[in-house]
Amino acid sequence: MSTSQDRADTPEDTAAGTGGDTAAATATAAGPAGAGEPLLEVDNLGKHFPVTQGIVFKRQIGAVKAVDGVSFSVRKGETLGLVGESGCGKTTTGRMIMRLLDSSFGKITFEGRDITGLSQGQMRPLRRDLQMIFQDPYSSLNPRQTVGAIIGAAFKLQGETPQQGTRAAVQELLQLVGLSPEHYNRYPHEFSGGQRQRIGIARTLALKPKLIVADEPVSALDVSVQAQVVNLLEDLQDELGLTYVVIAHDLSVVRHISDRVAVMYLGKIVEVGDRNDLYAKPMHPYTNALLSAVPIPDPAQRAGRERIRLQGDVPSPLDPPPACRFHTRCWKAQDICKQVEPPLVELSPGHQAACHFPENTTVSQTDLVAKAAVSPGASADGAADAPQAQE
Amino acid sequence: MKLLEVRDLRVAFPTADGVVRAVRGVSFSVEAGRTLGIVGESGSGKSVSTQTLMGLTPGAQVSGEAWFDGQDLLAMPERQMRRVRGAQIGMIFQDPLSSLHPHYKVGWQIVEMIREHEPDTGKAAARKRAVEMLGLVGIPQPDRRVDDYPHQFSGGMRQRAMIAMALALHPKLIIADEPTTALDATVQMQILDLMRRLQREFDTALIMITHDLGVIADMADDVLVMYGGREAEVAGRRTLYYRPHHPYTVGLLESVPSAPGVGGRLKPIPGQPPSLINLPSGCVFHPRCEYVMERCRVDEPPLREVVATEPAPGEEPAGALPGGDLPRVDLRRDGTHRSACWLPHTAVGLDAGVAAARRAASEAADAGAGAAEDADGAEPEGGER
Numbered sequence: 001m002s003t004s005q006d007r008a009d010t011p012e013d014t015a016a017g018t019g020g021d022t023a024a025a026t027a028t029a030a031g032p033a034g035a036g037e038p039l040l041e042v043d044n045l046g047k048h049f050p051v052t053q054g055i056v057f058k059r060q061i062g063a064v065k066a067v068d069g070v071s072f073s074v075r076k077g078e079t080l081g082l083v084g085e086s087g088c089g090k091t092t093t094g095r096m097i098m099r100l101l102d103s104s105f106g107k108i109t110f111e112g113r114d115i116t117g118l119s120q121g122q123m124r125p126l127r128r129d130l131q132m133i134f135q136d137p138y139s140s141l142n143p144r145q146t147v148g149a150i151i152g153a154a155f156k157l158q159g160e161t162p163q164q165g166t167r168a169a170v171q172e173l174l175q176l177v178g179l180s181p182e183h184y185n186r187y188p189h190e191f192s193g194g195q196r197q198r199i200g201i202a203r204t205l206a207l208k209p210k211l212i213v214a215d216e217p218v219s220a221l222d223v224s225v226q227a228q229v230v231n232l233l234e235d236l237q238d239e240l241g242l243t244y245v246v247i248a249h250d251l252s253v254v255r256h257i258s259d260r261v262a263v264m265y266l267g268k269i270v271e272v273g274d275r276n277d278l279y280a281k282p283m284h285p286y287t288n289a290l291l292s293a294v295p296i297p298d299p300a301q302r303a304g305r306e307r308i309r310l311q312g313d314v315p316s317p318l319d320p321p322p323a324c325r326f327h328t329r330c331w332k333a334q335d336i337c338k339q340v341e342p343p344l345v346e347l348s349p350g351h352q353a354a355c356h357f358p359e360n361t362t363v364s365q366t367d368l369v370a371k372a373a374v375s376p377g378a379s380a381d382g383a384a385d386a387p388q389a390q391e
Numbered sequence: 392m393k394l395l396e397v398r399d400l401r402v403a404f405p406t407a408d409g410v411v412r413a414v415r416g417v418s419f420s421v422e423a424g425r426t427l428g429i430v431g432e433s434g435s436g437k438s439v440s441t442q443t444l445m446g447l448t449p450g451a452q453v454s455g456e457a458w459f460d461g462q463d464l465l466a467m468p469e470r471q472m473r474r475v476r477g478a479q480i481g482m483i484f485q486d487p488l489s490s491l492h493p494h495y496k497v498g499w500q501i502v503e504m505i506r507e508h509e510p511d512t513g514k515a516a517a518r519k520r521a522v523e524m525l526g527l528v529g530i531p532q533p534d535r536r537v538d539d540y541p542h543q544f545s546g547g548m549r550q551r552a553m554i555a556m557a558l559a560l561h562p563k564l565i566i567a568d569e570p571t572t573a574l575d576a577t578v579q580m581q582i583l584d585l586m587r588r589l590q591r592e593f594d595t596a597l598i599m600i601t602h603d604l605g606v607i608a609d610m611a612d613d614v615l616v617m618y619g620g621r622e623a624e625v626a627g628r629r630t631l632y633y634r635p636h637h638p639y640t641v642g643l644l645e646s647v648p649s650a651p652g653v654g655g656r657l658k659p660i661p662g663q664p665p666s667l668i669n670l671p672s673g674c675v676f677h678p679r680c681e682y683v684m685e686r687c688r689v690d691e692p693p694l695r696e697v698v699a700t701e702p703a704p705g706e707e708p709a710g711a712l713p714g715g716d717l718p719r720v721d722l723r724r725d726g727t728h729r730s731a732c733w734l735p736h737t738a739v740g741l742d743a744g745v746a747a748a749r750r751a752a753s754e755a756a757d758a759g760a761g762a763a764e765d766a767d768g769a770e771p772e773g774g775e776r
Contacts, residue, residue, distance in 0.1 A: 085575035086546070192663045193433075222432035223602060227646035227659030234656070249575060256648040256657065293576040295583075295605025297647050299629050309584065310577045312531075313545045 036076035039243050040097065040211055044069045045106030046267075047092050051318065064317050066092040068267035069106065071344070074211070079237065079244040081258030081275070083251055083290070087314055089267040090247045094213045097245065098132050099123050110211070128158055128207035135216035137196035141188040147174070147199055148184040154206035173202040178232060194225035201232065208240070215247045230257055251294050255279055260350075263287045266317055266325040269344060273351035281360035283353035286326050324356065332357045393458075394596045395444075395564055396420040400455035400465075402436070402443050409668040413439040415620040416455075421613075423563065426590070426597040428611025428628070430604060430643070434664050436620040437600045441566045445482060446472045460563065478508040481557030485569035487549035491541040497552050498522070498537030501559055508560055524555040528585055547578035551585070558589060564596045571606060583609055604647055608632060613727070616640050619665045619675035622694050626728040634739040636697045636730040638680045638749070641741060674733070682753040686733050697728040697736045 048063035067089040074080045082090045095101040097108060099115065108116050115126060134140035141150055151170045155162060162169035171181035177198040188196055197217065204212055217233065218226040230253065236242060248254050254261055255275060262272040263284065271284040282288045289308040296305075310329050315321055321328045327337040336356050344354040347361045402414040414436040421427040431437040442448050444457050444464050457464040464475070476482075484490040492500060501521035506512055512520075518537070525533035528551040541549055550570065557565055567586065571579040583606065590597055599610050607614055607628070614631045616624040616639065624637040635641050642660035662679040665671055671678050677687040730736070733756075738749045 085577065194663060222664065223604070223643060224432060224646050224660035225663065227648070227657035228661070230648065230657050231659060251576065252648040290576055293580040295579075295603065295609045297604035297608050297632065297644065299608045299632055307580065309580065313547050313578065314575075 036078075038073040039076045039111060040245070041073040041107075041109040042093075042097065043071050043107045043109070045071070045093065045096060045108060046104050047089070047096055047101060048104045062318055065267050065320055066317055067096065067103075068320070070262075070264070070267070070269045071106075072262055072269060072272060074243055074245060076210075076243055077237075077241055078259040079246055079257055081254035081261040082245060082247045082264060083249065083254050083261060084264035085249060085290075085314055087266075087317060088264040089317070090249075090264050091215055093264070094132070094215050094245060094247045097211075098130055098213055100132075125158075129210040131204040131207070131209040131212050133197075133200055133204050133212060133214040133217045136220055137193050137200055138188075138220075140200055141196060143188055146185050146187055147191075150188070150199065151203045151206055154203055158207060160207070169206070170202075173206055176205065176236070177202045178228075192225075193221050194228060197221060197229050198232065201229075201236070205236065205240070209242070211243045211245070213245045213247070216249070217246065218253060219248065219250060226253070233257065251291060263290065266314060266320050268325060268354065270326065270355070271351075271353040272344070273353075277348070277351050281351075283347055283351065283358040283360050284326075284355045285330050285332055285357075285359065287353075288359060324354075326355075392422065393420045394423050394460065395598075396456075396458045397440070397444065398456045398458075400440055400443065400457065401453065402439050402448060403452045404448075404450065405452065406668075410452075411667045412670065413451075413620055413667055414443070417615075417617070417620070417622055419615050419622075419625070421564065421596045421598055423596050424590070424594045425612045426599055426610055428607040428614045429598065429600045429617060430602065430607055430614060431617035432602060432664050434619075434667060435617040436667075437617050438568050440617075441568060441598060441600060445476055445480060445566070474508070477504055477562070478560045479562050479564065481560070481562035481565045483550075483553050483557050483565065483567040483570045485572050487546065487553045487573070488541065490553060491549060493541055496538050496540055497544065498525070498539075501525075501537075501552075501556050504556060505559055520559065521555075524559050525552065527589070528552070528555045528558075529581070530555075546574055547581065550574060550578075550582055554582070554585065554589070558593070558595075561593055562595065564598070565590075566598045566600070568600045569602070570599070572601065572603070579606075586610070604643060616643070619670060620667060621675065622729070622731055623676065624728075624730040624732075625694070626697075626730075630728050633741070634728075635741065636728070636734070636736065636739045637676075637732045638682055638734070639676050640730075642679075644741060674731070682734060682749045684733060684753045684756045686756065690733070692731045692733045694729045694731045695736065697730050697739060 045067060046065070046069050047067040048065050050060045051062040051064060052058040053061045070089075070093060072080065082093065084090045092101060096103045099108075099118065103116060106116070107114060110126070110130065115123070118126070148167065148170050151173055152166045155166050155169065164172075167184065171184055174181055174183055179195060179198055179202070183191075188199065191199065197220075214233070218229050221229060233244070234257065237244060244257075246254060246257055258275050260272065261275050261278050262269050263278075263286065264270065265286050271278065271282065271287045273283075278287065279291065282291055289310050292305070292308045293310075308331070312329055315325070315328055323339050323341045324330070324333070324337040327333040330337065334356070340356070342354045342356045344352050346352045347358055397420065398418050400414055400417045404411040404413060417436070417440055419427060419429075429437045429441075439448060443451060443453055446464070446467075446469065453465055455465060459475070460479070462475075464472070467475070491497065498518060498521045501524060502514065502517040505517040505520060506514070522533045522537050525537055530536050530548055530551055536544075541552070544552060550573075570586070571582050574582060586597070587610065589595070597610075599607070601607060611628050614626055614628055615622060616631070616637065618639050623639045624631065624635065626635075631640065632644065635644060639660070642658075645658045646660060648657060660679050665675050665678070673689045674680070674687040674692050677683045680687065734749055735752050738745055738752060
């Protein structure tokens with residue numbers, strides 16, 4: 001905790017804070033135009049895992065800054081996709097929203113209520129509204145319980161008896177996710193990966209949640225089965241008016257399922273935007289690189305497109321690069337990127353990016369520099385030699 | 392000259408629940424400097440077939456032939472196999488953390504392999520080569536990192552170290568089993584670039600096993616699609632992507648979310664992959680196939696040549712890509728495109744016209760029109776995309 005306090009005093013963190021405020025403000029502003037009011041709001045949320053040394057007297061020698069101040073909001077009925085490479089903090093963010101992990105700083109508001117500080121006991125009634133789908137359908141189901149017991153546990157834990165009885169309710173859920181009611185007494189090992197994922201989804205839906213956080217819901221499944229589960233998730237959303245936060249590393253799945261997409265890099269959100277906007281006109285160089293790295297299953301398109309090759313690996317979150325975290329791998333990096341952290345600002349309606357030299361935008365460099373609240377005559381020539389759009 | 396030729400490979404594992412027939416008569420070959428992509432879902436037998444070639448499936452009942460450089464790998468005694476494995480055939484596995492020994496330094500593991508196969512090499516010389524290889528695969532400061540342990544490497548670096556190890560003895564063939572599945576997209580691209588570059592440099596033959604059709608489109612010259620332990624379809628890369636014949640290949644291509652029509656519903660293949668203990672009768676794909684005919688439930692289709700409506704030599708194939716440029720699909724009538732399906736061999740491609748032709752052919756066959764070949768009259772349009 002001490003680190004977060006210390007960090008809050010540093011100028012760059014305040015900059016991130018303002019960025020977060022802008023983000024929240026714009027999201028609310030866009031609210032009436034969008035689907036509905038925000039169901040979930042996350043403001044400058046962070047998680048630092050302490051790294052300690054010593055056996056008896058543990059001294060903290062550092063912190064893994066897994067998530068370092070992210071802000072976003074999710075409106076009712078929409079799907080927000082959270083993408084990024086491994087170690088970017090997307091799963092940690094999902095777990096903090098679910099309150100499976102305590103946050104180091106920041107605020108989570110669910111239906112207008114601050115749930116950040118709630119105790120386990122206070123959280124329990126809220127659990128029916130907030131549910132999670134896990135990545136691994138093999139380890140997330142208890143192998144010694146029947147499917148009926150696994151799904152029925154949700155009712156039991158909430159002390160609720162469905163009108164038609166638990167058994168009938170579970171069987172209805174099984175049908176809802178495309179399994180058959182006869183599966184009630186079977187054990188998880190009797191099912192394939194795709195079917196197990198359906199069981200996990202049925203359990204999630206038991207209490208009619210409002211928000212579902214799906215952490216890599218299809219990455220463990222085969223391609224042909226993956227499409228079945230993606231379709232199921234979409235159908236359920238239409239039918240039950242669900243709101244999703246989908247966490248995934250597969251950009252094509254995220255593109256398919258999300259309304260809006262947030263791209264994370266090393267614990268920060270670098271770009272948020274409407275799905276089509278973000279994929280067609282990525283502003284942040286990292287988004288651009290990430291999109292161009294996705295192998296397209298089409299030899300002709302592959303030959304035609306230009307690719308951005310990033311050098312090296314993602315830096316360690318134990319000691320992230322200062323200012324813009326992407327500058328060590330960015331081909332557009334200038335001195336300012338090493339000194340001033342770019343805030344997440346709205347560059348076109350509903351599309352925010354945190355970059356000093358964004359692409360696909362008409363916002364002039366001087367405006368951005370002004371927004372970044374820096375005085376030095378920052379190099380405005382950076383945008384001139386910006387590579388053109390990839391698509 | 393074929394470097395590796397596998398004929399009628401069969402692999403079965405006796406288990407308490409019955410015999411798992413993992414591979415049921417697969418044949419393929421690869422030439423020097425070429426890449427063969429093997430695609431399939433889990434349980435299709437793609438990994439088992441290549442592991443069997445390397446003698447890495449103990450307890451399996453194996454039959455068939457695998458001629459590598461004039462020797463049958465499957466008939467080779469273990470001692471001789473040890474000299475081939477690693478030195479002449481390199482392997483890259485999916486999970487680099489579990490395939491490197493956590494207790495030994497990365498450099499030591501490469502040195503050990505070099506000295507095992509070339510006992511004359513001195514320690515210092517082997518170490519120098521290990522450093523060289525690590526540098527070649529793009530590990531920064533290889534002279535320092537050579538003394539690191541695997542846990543000190545990132546996922547991408549470990550996979551690079553695996554590639555360095557696989558290449559250290561300049562093998563003629565590299566078998567890469569899902570080499571980038573565990574990696575992030577940006578690192579995956581680096582690794583694929585690296586493999587392509589090294590392949591050109593050393594004229595290595597490469598067998599690339601993956602479930603990712605995007606990776607295959609990037610890497611492979613020829614593609615083998617496996618389903619239920621057998622070949623479903625074999626074709627050149629472009630032919631497979633633009634003029635697929637087997638409904639399973641079509642289904643795979645259509646179920647990828649990045650396919651055209653973003654935002655619409657995905658088109659999954661219904662059902663689940665088959666159990667390898669109780670295989671479906673006839674064509675193993677028939678329970679999931681939308682064009683299933685009576686014949687498919689009884690007879691297992693052999694791998695037959697596909698000869699589609701062929702343009703005259705030099706003529707461009709009909710139909711254009713959305714971008715306006717023509718796909719240069721080579722329509723060779725040389726037996727390179729083969730498919731194990733009873734549908735008429737003219738029904739190739741992905742568009743709606745072909746789907747209708749497939750359906751018509753399947754209905755005609757069920758209506759008692761006789762053998763599926765008779766349905767060839769249901770001519771598909773040439774408008775492949």
